[in-house]
Amino acid sequence: MAFREYKIGVRMFAFALGSSMIITLYFPSVDMASVQATEYALKRQLAYGRIGGFSYEDPLLKGWGKPVTVTLDKDPVTGKPIEPTEAYVYPPGTPFPSGITHPRILGEGVEDLSVSVGRISEANKENGAVFIIREGEFQGQTVAYIENATATRGWQAQTTLAAVSDDARQYVGSGKIMFVREGCWWCHTLLPEQTQDWQYFGAPPMLGDFNGESPTAFGSDRKAPDLLHVASRNSSREWMKLHFFNPRLVQPHSIMPRYDYLWGEVDAEGNKIDYDRWRAEYDEYVEGKRVYPPEVPEPHPDSEARKLIDFMMFLK
Amino acid sequence: MLKYLFMRNEDIPPGTAAVFFGFSSIVWFVLGTGLGSFNAAKLAFPDFVTGIEMLSFGHMRQVHVLAVILGWISMAFAMTMMYITPALGNTKLWSEKLGVWNCALWNIGLALGLFLLWIGISSGREYSDLIWPVDLVVIFGVLFPLGLNVWMTIKNRRTQGIYTTNWFFGAAVFMVIVVFLVGNTPEFFNLTGLTEAYLTWWFAHNVLGLWITPVAAAISYYVVPKVTGNPLYSHRIGHLHFWSVVVFYSTPAAHHLMAAPLPEWLKSFASVEGVLILVPAIAFVSNLLLTMTGKWRMFVENIEIKYTITGVLLAIPLNVQGGFQQTRAINWYVHGTGWIVAHAHLALLGFSTFLEAAAVYYGLQVLLKRKIYSLALANFHYWMLLIGFSIYWISMTIAGLIQGAGKIYEVPYIDVVIAEHPYMIARWVGGTLVFIGNIVWLYNMYKTAVAGTPIPAGRLPHELAYER
Numbered sequence: 079m080a081f082r083e084y085k086i087g088v089r090m091f092a093f094a095l096g097s098s099m100i101i102t103l104y105f106p107s108v109d110m111a112s113v114q115a116t117e118y119a120l121k122r123q124l125a126y127g128r129i130g131g132f133s134y135e136d137p138l139l140k141g142w143g144k145p146v147t148v149t150l151d152k153d154p155v156t157g158k159p160i161e162p163t164e165a166y167v168y169p170p171g172t173p174f175p176s177g178i179t180h181p182r183i184l185g186e187g188v189e190d191l192s193v194s195v196g197r198i199s200e201a202n203k204e205n206g207a208v209f210i211i212r213e214g215e216f217q218g219q220t221v222a223y224i225e226n227a228t229a230t231r232g233w234q235a236q237t238t239l240a241a242v243s244d245d246a247r248q249y250v251g252s253g254k255i256m257f258v259r260e261g262c263w264w265c266h267t268l269l270p271e272q273t274q275d276w277q278y279f280g281a282p283p284m285l286g287d288f289n290g291e292s293p294t295a296f297g298s299d300r301k302a303p304d305l306l307h308v309a310s311r312n313s314s315r316e317w318m319k320l321h322f323f324n325p326r327l328v329q330p331h332s333i334m335p336r337y338d339y340l341w342g343e344v345d346a347e348g349n350k351i352d353y354d355r356w357r358a359e360y361d362e363y364v365e366g367k368r369v370y371p372p373e374v375p376e377p378h379p380d381s382e383a384r385k386l387i388d389f390m391m392f393l394k
Numbered sequence: 395m396l397k398y399l400f401m402r403n404e405d406i407p408p409g410t411a412a413v414f415f416g417f418s419s420i421v422w423f424v425l426g427t428g429l430g431s432f433n434a435a436k437l438a439f440p441d442f443v444t445g446i447e448m449l450s451f452g453h454m455r456q457v458h459v460l461a462v463i464l465g466w467i468s469m470a471f472a473m474t475m476m477y478i479t480p481a482l483g484n485t486k487l488w489s490e491k492l493g494v495w496n497c498a499l500w501n502i503g504l505a506l507g508l509f510l511l512w513i514g515i516s517s518g519r520e521y522s523d524l525i526w527p528v529d530l531v532v533i534f535g536v537l538f539p540l541g542l543n544v545w546m547t548i549k550n551r552r553t554q555g556i557y558t559t560n561w562f563f564g565a566a567v568f569m570v571i572v573v574f575l576v577g578n579t580p581e582f583f584n585l586t587g588l589t590e591a592y593l594t595w596w597f598a599h600n601v602l603g604l605w606i607t608p609v610a611a612a613i614s615y616y617v618v619p620k621v622t623g624n625p626l627y628s629h630r631i632g633h634l635h636f637w638s639v640v641v642f643y644s645t646p647a648a649h650h651l652m653a654a655p656l657p658e659w660l661k662s663f664a665s666v667e668g669v670l671i672l673v674p675a676i677a678f679v680s681n682l683l684l685t686m687t688g689k690w691r692m693f694v695e696n697i698e699i700k701y702t703i704t705g706v707l708l709a710i711p712l713n714v715q716g717g718f719q720q721t722r723a724i725n726w727y728v729h730g731t732g733w734i735v736a737h738a739h740l741a742l743l744g745f746s747t748f749l750e751a752a753a754v755y756y757g758l759q760v761l762l763k764r765k766i767y768s769l770a771l772a773n774f775h776y777w778m779l780l781i782g783f784s785i786y787w788i789s790m791t792i793a794g795l796i797q798g799a800g801k802i803y804e805v806p807y808i809d810v811v812i813a814e815h816p817y818m819i820a821r822w823v824g825g826t827l828v829f830i831g832n833i834v835w836l837y838n839m840y841k842t843a844v845a846g847t848p849i850p851a852g853r854l855p856h857e858l859a860y861e862r
């Protein structure tokens with residue numbers, strides 16, 4: 079740095095870049111951190127679990143260490159009938175989402191109620207927990223908050239899971255992992271736009287709809303319908319099954335890839351799936367040598383396909 | 395290569411690191427565009443290669459994007475930095491050995507990171523798809539050693555002033571390290587929600603704006619004066635370019651999320667700053683075109699100038715698009731459509747690739763002290779790139795406009811998919827031309843290394859006549 083000018087230049091550079099960082103990083107993060115989480119945000123983070131991408135609990139993106147969403151119509155402890163309630167079951171060892179570990183990100187009111195009434199700070203990862211979403215009053219305003227039902231009602235994770243049949247369980251969090259891993263978001267967005275799109279794809283999200291979710295996987299490049307509210311317009315698991323196995327069974331012009339490999343080795347009855355035969359028969363169908371396409375196997379309850387369909391059904 | 399890794403620094407011939415980087419970048423270019431062409435085929439013909447998880451579109455797209463950005467473009471940058479920085483400082487590279495190690499680690503690290511992405515181990519964040527352990531390798535194993543070499547070489551220079559190119563080089567490596575550190579905080583610290591979404595795009599925007607664009611421009615600030623023999627038209631305009639990049643390019647990240655529920659002030663601010671990107675753009679283009687005064691015939695006769703000036707000219711539509719498509723008035727129509735994909739390729743495959751290709755062509759001839767093997771093949775490569783890119787850009791722009799119309803009139807989505815189909819095929823054809831051109835380039839450079847006419851000491855490659 080022989081020249082005095084260069085010293086000045088380096089300082090000017092630090093000043094310019096520093097100011098730019100203050101405006102583009104510090105101000106927005108202060109602004110966004112103070113946002114109040116909506117009910118939608120609470121649902122999502124509780125159903126998805128801690129992280130939707132690479133993480134300690136799930137380094138290979140297999141959907142490990144994620145909560146199970148269950149629909150309860152009776153109290154799992156007393157067995158008394160209750161209003162149908164969605165509960166988010168974290169079996170022992172499943173990491174909690176940010177809203178539980180750092181309630182600050184829930185925003186004013188939601189944080190206060192979740193901690194004082196919902197007792198979320200008593201939740202313990204080693205023992206597991208069951209969360210539900212409730213509504214309460216905060217300074218004259220109705221807000222949704224998280225209740226730790228393990229602390230308030232004694233619902234243990236294992237008993238709650240055992241109290242419902244497999245049909246009432248939804249592997250939403252693991253399904254989101256499949257969505258991220260399989261790159262669905264390279265074609266589908268999860269963000270109806272603010273300016274148009276409403277009529278078909280549904281309402282665009284709001285400022286507080288994402289607190290606690292990571293990654294948000296909005297997608298930038300839309301080659302296919304937006305999926306944020308897909309289950310509101312199409313809630314048929316049967317259709318999803320056919321469509322994921324081979325989209326061209328239900329939509330001949332689709333450019334969506336086949337996701338038959340998510341079925342794994344065996345179908346719901348435990349029979350081995352013969353992919354080669356299926357593909358050969360499908361080709362015959364395409365060539366007009368068969369009247370009907372081959373039967374699509376029912377996914378095994380532990381298969382990745384089932385989890386992905388659970389995730390789709392969650393997107394209302 | 396292996397023998398140089400364990401030699402004493404003084405014994406490694408100057409330029410070794412640059413040569414390795416040069417050839418690595420070309421190989422990554424071939425691989426990256428091959429992957430691009432494969433992906434394009436899958437979008438045009440969805441049943442082309444099916445049933446294998448690793449070869450499905452969702453597993454391959456990010457591998458293409460990062461192979462071209464971190465393999466081709468960034469390695470070509472490293473190559474140019476390793477030979478231009480010392481040349482402009484009238485000195486040697488600070489550490490040739492560090493450079494060779496840098497190149498080896500870069501290739502290994504990138505191959506590993508891309509392999510992980512390929513089998514689906516990703517962070518789920520566009521452009522920062524690499525998982526955070528790999529990000530740390532990129533920051534401390536790849537970018538920091540590169541920066542160290544550049545900064546120390548500039549510091550040890552034997553000239554008094556620092557030429558514009560070196561200003562850009564030194565600052566850009568520093569900025570890209572900051573961008574990687576800050577842009578990946580959502581993964582390091584599990585930040586969530588809109589903060590995560592915003593930082594994802596803050597990263598994506600700044601990798602392009604504070605790394606790819608300025609370094610590509612800096613390269614041409616060297617190549618054009620060097621090859622034409624004209625001095626740079628104006629250093630002041632060069633400085634205007636530099637400072638306006640730092641100020642205006644680092645701020646509009648939010649314009650990638652105009653359709654998302656970010657705070658309104660942030661979107662408006664980003665949009666205005668985004669238009670100001672035209673300041674560095676105009677400074678850059680006018681400075682270089684004015685440098686060409688009196689030497690325009692070289693645009694036809696000389697292969698490096700042909701590439702560079704094509705890249706500079708492509709910067710004009712690029713920045714006009716870039717400056718205006720992010721304003722609310724236009725963004726609502728084109729957001730999330732093929733138009734943006736076309737724009738991304740105009741920036742990276744049009745503008746930037748042409749500038750880097752020129753520098754790699756030129757640098758390898760200087761370093762190997764051999765004249766380019768075949769002008770005919772180089773011209774063939776040029777036209778394959780230009781025609782292939784143009785087909786790509788035009789077809790995706792049209793596809794994007796169709797998608798935009800489909801979006802605002804809310805036609806059933808499948809009709810848009812059907813309408814886009816011909817353009818998807820055209821894009822595949824165009825991209826495949828680029829891929830074929832690159833294979834030819836690799837061959838041509840290999841032949842240059844083994845059979846190019848030696849350049850006598852003290853002469854520059856462009857002073858010799860082409861032979862084939």
Ligand code: HEM
Pocket residue numbers: 264298299301426427428429430431432433434437455458459462463466467734735738739742743747821822824825826828829
């Ligand atoms: C140096 C050359 C290239 C660079 C730097 C490059 C860069 C990129 C980038 C940044 C994207 C992401 C675009 C976005 O999200 O908007 C992308 C996507 C893509 N590129 Fe390239 N690319 C290059 C060459 C090619 C070639 C030769 C092809 C062959 C057809 C190709 C095909 C594709 C495809 C199919 C996509 C996915 C687009 C989509 O998702 O709709 N690219 N590329």
